[in-house]
Amino acid sequence: MTKTILLTAGGTGGHLFPAEALATELVRRGWTVDLATDERADKYGARFPARDVHIIASETLRSRSPLALLRTLLSLARGTLQAFGVIRRIRPAVVVGFGGYPTFPPMMAARLARVPSILHEANAVMGRANRMLARGVDAVATSVPIAGLDAGLAAKVRETGNPVRPMVIEAARLAYPPLDGAGPFHLLVFGGSQGARFFSELMPEALALMPADKRARLRLVQQCRPEDLDRVRKQLETLGVHAELAAFFTDLPMRLAGAHLILCRSGASSVSELAVIGRPSILVPLPHALDQDQSANARVLEAVGGAWPIDQKNLTPQALADRLGSLMDDPETLAAAARAAAGQGKADAVARLADLVEQVAAQSKT
Structure with a gap:
């Protein structure tokens, strides 16, 4: 059996x-791992433990106009041919997709090349x-139960959870920081890997209203x-707020572990890292998402009392x-x-x- 796995994300x-x-x-x-992704991975995938990173053409459907549809289809077709060439060259035992349109060409290429494949669905929808892609794969791994799947698709589902990085596991060893009614209160605010202007506008206004x-x-x-x-730095300095600001935190899991409360997207x-580390949060789902996946994710923690979701339209500075x-x-x-x-x-x-990856790899050879 080839000892190579192709991941795509x-x-x-x-x-x-x-x-x-x-x-x-x-x-x-003991496996060799290659990664198929898009050009954005330069920022977030610098430490990815892959032998090779293959940049594959892809395109999100941005509108329903005939021209936009044609452009998307051509880009996906080009990406599928690129991915097919990669698969023929490296001969992976399994291709594993983690979502997003850049996974579409490699997963389609795996199907054309008759290479076993697995989809991982991180969201609650x-x-x-x-x-x-789901009907053409061998297995669908999910983070949480997903309702509404038909029998054929449900039969492929395995609930594995959402993998978290080693630094998250390390951060999870830290106990929730002690808190009293007079000491420092550590608040972490972030908007996902690409930030959120909404929080940059909201926080100074909200803090100005606090005693x-x-x-x-x-x-x-x-x-x-x-x-x-x-x-934002100038506004917070004017308010006398002790703040550390950055465009990106490479040690975010440790920041999560050190916080008494987190305000973030869902x-x-x-959501997976909040749960593994065990920290309370105010969750603000990204509005206008077609699948409302972030709202569904937030409800998972809300249902057990681990978070307080608030729709963005309702989160005024005063609120x-x-x-x-x-x-x-x-x-x-x-603490509860x-x-x-x-x-x-x-x-x-x-x-x-x-x-699951190893099981699918082994079954393909039997």
């Missing part, structure tokens, strides 16, 4: 991070690209887009100021939410998914 952190976790585990087990004594207690760590950093990787103020005065509620979130964590997800 969109070039954002939400797709690459679980793929990176699986790659690390497969390499530990199946994304459009994965729905189109000065509560602002003095805050130890804020916030991710901002590069173009927003100077403006992408699949963020956030009030919620932060009340939680800062309620250490017991925060941390325990509840941890109860949903699947720290062994990467081992479960690696086991």
Whole structure:
């Protein structure tokens, strides 16, 4: 049996991070791993443990106009031919896709080349690209149960959890930080791997509405887009808020572990890391998503008492100021939410998914 696995993922952190976790585990087990992705991986995949990274052409359907549809189809067709050539050259035992349109060409190429394949669905609802690909794969790995699948597709599903990076497992060993009603309060704010302007605009306005004594207690760590950093920094300095701002935190899992409360989007990787590390959160699903996947993800933690989802349209500066103020005065509620979130964590997800990859590889040779 060939000892090569081809992983394919969109070039954002939400797709690459679980793929990176699986790659690390497969390499530990003696496999060689290649990655097929798009050009965005330069920022988030620098430490990806792959022998080779193959940049594959792809395109998201951005509108329903005939010209846009043709452009998308041509790009996907070109990418499929590129991926087919990669597969013929490296001869992987299994191709594993982690979602996003950049996975479409390699997964289609695997089907054309009759190479076994696995899709991983990180969200609580199946994304459009994965729905189109699911019927042609050997197995579908999910992070949480997904309702509404037909019998044929449900028979392929294996609930493995969403793999998290080794640094997340390391951070999960740290206990929830002690908190009293007068000491420093560590608040982490981030908007997913590409940031969120909404939080950069919201936070200074919300903190301005809080009492000065509560602002003095805050130890804020916030991710901002590069173009927003100077403006937000000046606003927070004017308010007297102790803040550390950056466009991207490479040590985000440790930042999560050190926080008393997190304010963030509810992408699949963020929700999985919150659960594995066990930290309470205010979750703000990305609005206008066609699949409403982030809303579904947030409900998973809300159902067990580990998070407080708030729709973006309802999260006014005053609403956030009030919620932060009340939680800062309620250490017991925060600690209970941390325990509840941890109860949903699947720290062994990467081992479960690696086991599934090896099972599919072995079955293909029997």
